[in-house]
Amino acid sequence: MTNILCIGAGYVGGSTMPVIASHCPEDRFVVVDINEARIAAWQSDQLPIYEPGLDEIVRQTRGRNLFFSTETNRHIAEADIIFVSVNTPTKTFGQGAGRAADLQYWEKTARQILENSTSSKIVVEKSTLPVRTAEAMERILNSNNKGLHFDVLSNPEFLAEGTAIQDMQKPNRVLIGGRETEPGQKAVARLVEMYAQWVPRDRIITTNLWSSELSKLVANAFLAQRISSINAISALCEKTEADINEVAYAIGHDERIGRYFLRASVGFGGSCFKKDILNLVYLCEHYGLPEVARYWEQVVTMNEYQEARFAANMVTSMFNTVAGKRIALFGAAFKANTNDTRESPALEVCRALLAEQADIVITDPHAMDNACYDLKELAARVTFEPDPYAAARNAHAIAILTEWQQFAQLDYERIHDSMVKPAFLFDGRNLLDHEKLYEIGFNVYPIGKPPLTRLVTYGFRNA
Ligand code: UDX
Ligand code: ADP
Numbered sequence: 001m002t003n004i005l006c007i008g009a010g011y012v013g014g015s016t017m018p019v020i021a022s023h024c025p026e027d028r029f030v031v032v033d034i035n036e037a038r039i040a041a042w043q044s045d046q047l048p049i050y051e052p053g054l055d056e057i058v059r060q061t062r063g064r065n066l067f068f069s070t071e072t073n074r075h076i077a078e079a080d081i082i083f084v085s086v087n088t089p090t091k092t093f094g095q096g097a098g099r100a101a102d103l104q105y106w107e108k109t110a111r112q113i114l115e116n117s118t119s120s121k122i123v124v125e126k127s128t129l130p131v132r133t134a135e136a137m138e139r140i141l142n143s144n145n146k147g148l149h150f151d152v153l154s155n156p157e158f159l160a161e162g163t164a165i166q167d168m169q170k171p172n173r174v175l176i177g178g179r180e181t182e183p184g185q186k187a188v189a190r191l192v193e194m195y196a197q198w199v200p201r202d203r204i205i206t207t208n209l210w211s212s213e214l215s216k217l218v219a220n221a222f223l224a225q226r227i228s229s230i231n232a233i234s235a236l237c238e239k240t241e242a243d244i245n246e247v248a249y250a251i252g253h254d255e256r257i258g259r260y261f262l263r264a265s266v267g268f269g270g271s272c273f274k275k276d277i278l279n280l281v282y283l284c285e286h287y288g289l290p291e292v293a294r295y296w297e298q299v300v301t302m303n304e305y306q307e308a309r310f311a312a313n314m315v316t317s318m319f320n321t322v323a324g325k326r327i328a329l330f331g332a333a334f335k336a337n338t339n340d341t342r343e344s345p346a347l348e349v350c351r352a353l354l355a356e357q358a359d360i361v362i363t364d365p366h367a368m369d370n371a372c373y374d375l376k377e378l379a380a381r382v383t384f385e386p387d388p389y390a391a392a393r394n395a396h397a398i399a400i401l402t403e404w405q406q407f408a409q410l411d412y413e414r415i416h417d418s419m420v421k422p423a424f425l426f427d428g429r430n431l432l433d434h435e436k437l438y439e440i441g442f443n444v445y446p447i448g449k450p451p452l453t454r455l456v457t458y459g460f461r462n463a
Contacts, residue, residue, distance in 0.1 A: 001026055001027055001028055002024075002026075002027045002028070002080045002081060002194075003027070003028050003030075003078050003079045003080050003081075004017075004020075004024075004027055004028065004029045004030070004079065004080065004081045004082075004083070005029075005030050005031075005032065005075050005076065005078075005079035005081070005082045005083070006029070006030070006031045006032070006082075006083040006084075006085060006126070007032055007033075007072060007076075007082060007083070007084050007085065007086055007109055007113075008031075008032075008033060008084065008085035008086040008087065008126075008127070009031045009032065009033035009035070009038055009039060009042055009048075009068060010033075010038075010049075010085065010086075010087060011049055011051075011161060011164070011271070011340065012085040012126055012127065012157050012159075013031055013033075013083070013085035013126070014031065014042065014047075014048070014049055014054075015049065015051050015054060015159065015164040015165065015168065016083075016085075016126070016157060016159070016164075016168055017029050017031050017066065017083070018054065018057045018058050018061050018062075018066055019057060019165060019168040019169060020168075020194070021061040021064075021065050021066040022057055022060060022061050023197045023198040024065075024194060024197050025064075025065055026065075027065060027194075028065050028067075029061075029065055029066045029067070030066075030067045030068075030069055030075045030078075030079075031066070031067070031068050031069070032068075032069050032070060032071065032072045032075055033068075033070065034070070034072070036070050039068050039069065039070050042058075042068040043062075043068050049338075049339065049340075050337075050338060050339040050366045051161065051162070051164050051165060051337075051338070052162065052163070052165065052166075052337055053165035053166065054164070054165055057165060072112065072116075073112070073115075073116045074116075076112065076113055076116040076117060077116050077117065077118055079121060080119075080121060080122070081121065081122045081123075081124065081190070081191075081194075082113060082121055082122070082123050082124065083124045083126045083155075084106070084109055084123065084124065084125055084126060084127065085126040085127050085157070086105040086106060086109050086127060087105055087127070088101045088102065088103060088105065088106055088127050088128065088129060089101075089102050089275070090102065090275050090278060090279070096282050098278070099278040099279065099281055099282040100130070100278075100279065100282040101129065101130050101275075101279050101282075103129075103130075103133065103136075106127070106129070106133070106137075107136070107140065110123075110136075110137050110140040110141060111140060113141065113150075114140060114141055114143075114144055117144075117146070117148055117150075118146070118148075119148065120148050120149040120150065121148075121150055121151075122150075122151045122153060122187045122190060122191070123137065123141065123150055123151070123152050123153070124152075124153045124154075124155050124191065125137070125152065125153065125154045125155065125156070125213070126155060126156070126157055127157075128156060128157075128216050128217065128220070128272065128275075128276055128279075129154075129213055129216075130213070130217075130279055130282075130283055131210055131213045131214040131217065131283060132210060132213065133213060134152045134153075134154055134177075134209045134210075134213060137152045138150065138152050149183065151178065151179070151183055151184055151186075151187035152178075152179075152209070153176060153177065153178045153187055153188060153191055153209070154175075154176070154177035154178075154209050154212035154213045154216075155174070155175065155176050155177075155191060155212070156175055156212060156213070156215070156216035157216075158171065158172075158173070158175070158216070158219065159171075161270065161334075161335070161337075161338040161340055162335060162336060162337030162338045163337070169198070171199055171203060172203065173203050173204070173205050174195050174199055174203060174204045174205065175205050175206075175207065175212050175215060175216075176188055176191050176192060176195075176204065176205070176206050176207075176212065177206070177207045177208055177209040177210070177211055177212020177213065178206070178208070178209060178212075179208075179209060180208055188206055192204050192206065216276070217276050217277075217279060217280045217283075218280070220272050220273055220276040220277065221276065221277050221280050221296055221299065223261055223273070224268055224273040224274075224276075224277055224299050224300075224303070225296075225299045226261040226262060227261060227263075227265065227267075227268045227303070228268075228298075228299045228300075228302035228303055228306075230244070230248055230262045230263070230264045231264055231265065231267065231302060231303070231306040231447075232302055232306075233247060233264070233448070234264040234306075234447050234448030235306075235309060235448075237448040237449065238448060238449070238450070241450050243448070243449045243450075244264045244430075244447060244448025244449060245264075245430065245448070245449070247448075248262040248263070248264065263429075263430070264430065264447045264448045265306075265345070265403075265428060265429055265430075265447060266306065266307060266310045266345045266346075266349060266401055266428030266429065266447065267303045267304075267306040267307040267310070267345035267348070268303055268334075268345070269334030269335065269342070269343040269344040269345045269346075270334045270335065270340065270342060270343055270344075271340065271342040271343065273303075273343070274300055274303070274343050275343075277296055277297070277299055277300050278297075278300060280296050281293045281296050281297045281300075284296065304348075306345075307345045307348040307349060307352070308348075308352060310345075310349055310399075310426070310428055310447075311348075311349045311352035311353055311356075312352075313426070313445060314327075314349075314353065314397065314399065314424075314426050314445075315353075315356055317424060317426075317443070317445055317451070317453075317455075318396060318397060318424055321356070322353060322356045322357070322358040322396070322397075323356060323357040323358065324357065324358075324359060325358055325359060325395075325396040325397070325420075326358075326359045326360075326361060326394055326395040326396060326420070327353055327358045327359065327360055327361070327395060327396060327397045327398075327399065328361050328362075328363065328385075328388075328391040328392045328395040328397070328398045328399070329346060329349065329350055329360060329361070329362045329363070329398075329399050329401055330363055330364075330388060330391070330398055330399065330400045330401060330402070330404075330407050331346050331363075331364055331367075331400060331401040331402025331403070331404060331407065331429075332344060332346045332347065332350075332362050332364040332367040332368065332370070332371035332401070332402065333346070333364055333366065333367035333370075333402045333404075334346070334402070335402060335403065336402055336403045336404045336405065337404075338366070338367070339366040339367045339369070339370055340367070340370065341367050341370040341371050341374050344367075344371075344374075344401075344402075345401060345428070346362075346364075346371075346401035346402055347371065347374055347375065349399060349401055349428070350362065350375065350378075350382065351378070354378055354381055354382070359381075360381065360382045360383070361382070361383040361384075361385050361391045361395065362382060362383070362384050362385070362391070363384075363385050363386060363387070363388045363391040364402065364404070365386075365404055365406050367402075368384050368386065371384070372384055388406075388407065388410055388415075389410070389411075389414065389415060389418070392415045392418060392419055393418040393419070394418065394419065394420060395419050395420065395423075396419070396420045396423070396424060397423070397424035397425065397426060398415070398419075398423075398424070398425050398426070399425075399426040399427075399428060400425070400426070400427045400428055400429050400431050400432065401428050401429070402429065403429040403431045407431060407432070408431055408432060412432075412436070412437055412440055412442070413440050416440050416441050416442060421441075422443055422454075422455060423441065423442050423443065424442070424443050424445070425437055425442045425443070425444050425445070426445045427444065427445065427446045427447065428447060429447070430446050430447050430448075430449075432444075434446055434449070434452055435452070437452075438452035438453075443455055
C-alpha cells in the first residue's frame with residue numbers, strides 16, 4: 001500500500017484525487033486543506049464544488065481509501081507521494097504584480113513538507129506553475145540535514161471544469177516530467193505505474209521537468225489563442241455579413257486546424273487562461289524576450305476587447321442608453337456545468353452594464369452563490385433570481401452569457417410576453433435558435449452574425 005497525500009482541496013485536488021483513488025483501491029489517499037469549512041464540506045453530502053459525476057465517485061471512495069482532513073502535518077509524515085495543488089494566484093503586489101504567479105502558498109507548502117518529513121518522498125507539482133519552479137522546490141526540500149531525499153515531479157492537470165471527471169477517467173494524455181537522473185527516473189516510473197492502472201500506456205507522456213512545467217502554460221495559451229482568434233474574426237463578421245459559425249465550420253474542417261475550440265463567444269473565462277498567459281508573458285519578459293511577451297499578451301487584450309465590445313453593442317443597440325432599464329443576465333458561471341465564476345465574462349459584462357446604470361438581474365442554475373460573493377461590492381445594485389422566467393419579467397433585454405442547456409429549453413414566447421417591448425436578446429454564446437426568436441418578436445443580436453432586428457440598427461454594422 002502506498003500512502004498518497006494531496007495538499008489543497010480545491011477544484012484540482014478535489015476532482016482528481018477521488019478518481020485516482022477509485023482506480024487504485026490498494027492505496028490510501030488523503031486530501032488536506034487549511035480551509036476547515038472546505039474540508040467539512042468535502043466530508044458532507046454538499047460537496048464544495050459542482051462537477052458532473054463527482055458526487056457519485058466521492059460516495060464510492062470516501063471512507064474506503066479516500067479521506068479528507070485538516071491535519072496536514074500528520075499526513076505529510078505518513079505520505080510516500082505528495083501531490084501539491086494549492087492555489088497559485090496572480091501576484092497583486094510588488095514585482096510582477098498583475099502578471100507573475102504568487103508562489104507564497106507554494107513555498108510555505110514546501111517548507112511544511114520538509115519540516116514534517118521523517119522519510120524520503122516523491123513530491124508532485126499538480127498546480128500550474130512558472131517553468132523552473134521545481135528547481136526552487138528541490139532546493140528547499142533537499143536543503144535538509146535529516147538525510148532525506150525528495151524527488152520533485154511535474155504532473156500538470158489538463159482537466160477542464162464541467163468535464164473534469166470524464167477528463168480524468170479518459171485523459172487524452174497524462175504528462176509526467178522528472179529529472180533525468182536515476183532517482184528522478186525511478187520516481188517518474190512510480191507515477192507512471194499509478195496512472196497505468198487505468199490510462200493506456202501510450203497516453204502517458206514522460207518528459208524532462210522543464211518541458212512538463214512549460215507545456216501546461218503553453219497548452220492553455222494555445223487554447224485561449226484559438227478563442228481570441230475566432231472572437232477577433234467574429235467582430236469582422238459582424239461588419240461584413242459573413243457568419244462566424246459558417247467560417248468556423250469551414251476552417252475547422254481543415255484537418256490542420258481542427259474543429260475544436262472555435263466557438264465564438266462573449267469571451268473566455270475561468271481560473272486558468274488569463275492567469276497562465278500573463279504568467280507566460282511575465283516569464284518571457286524575465287528571460288529578455290519582449291516581442292514574445294507582447295505576442296501572447298495580445299490574446300488577453302483581445303479577450304478583454306470582446307467582453308467590452310459585447311457590452312457596448314448592447315448599449316448601442318438599445319438606443320444608446322440602458323440607464324434604469326432592467327436587463328436579465330442568463331448565466332454567471334464562466335462556462336456551463338460548473339459553479340465557478342472566476343474570471344467569468346458574465347461578471348465583466350455585468351460590471352460594464354452597471355457602469356451604464358442598468359438595473360441588473362442575474363440568473364444561473366448553479367453559480368449564484370459565487371456570483372453574489374464576487375459582486376459583493378455592487379450587491380445593492382444587482383438582484384439574484386433563480387427562476388429565469390421571473391428574471392426576464394419586465395426586462396428590456398436578456399443577455400445569454402453562459403451556455404447552460406437549461407437556457408435553450410425555456411419557453412421564449414412566454415418570456416417575450418412578459419418583457420418590455422421592443423424586447424432585446426443578446427446571445428453571447430450563440431446558444432439559441434435565432435430565427436425562431438426573431439419570429440417570436442425578439443430583436444436578436446448573436447456573436448459574429450448580422451443581427452435579426454426590425455429596428456433601424458444603431459451604429460452596429462459598418463459603423
Ligand atoms: C482550461 C483548459 O481547457 C484545461 O485543460 C486546463 O487545465 C484549465 O483551463 P477550463 O478553464 O475549465 O479549462 O475551461 P475550458 O473548457 O477550457 O473553457 C475556458 C473558457 O473558454 C470558458 O469561458 C469557455 O466558455 C470558453 N470557450 C471555450 C469559448 O469561448 N469557446 C470555445 O470554443 C471553447
Ligand atoms: P485550484 O482551482 O487550482 O484547485 P483552488 O483555489 O480551488 O485552486 O484550491 C486551492 C486550495 O489549496 C484551497 O482550498 C486552499 O485553501 C488550499 N491551500 C492553500 N495553501 C494551503 C496549505 N499550505 N495547506 C493546505 N491547503 C492549502
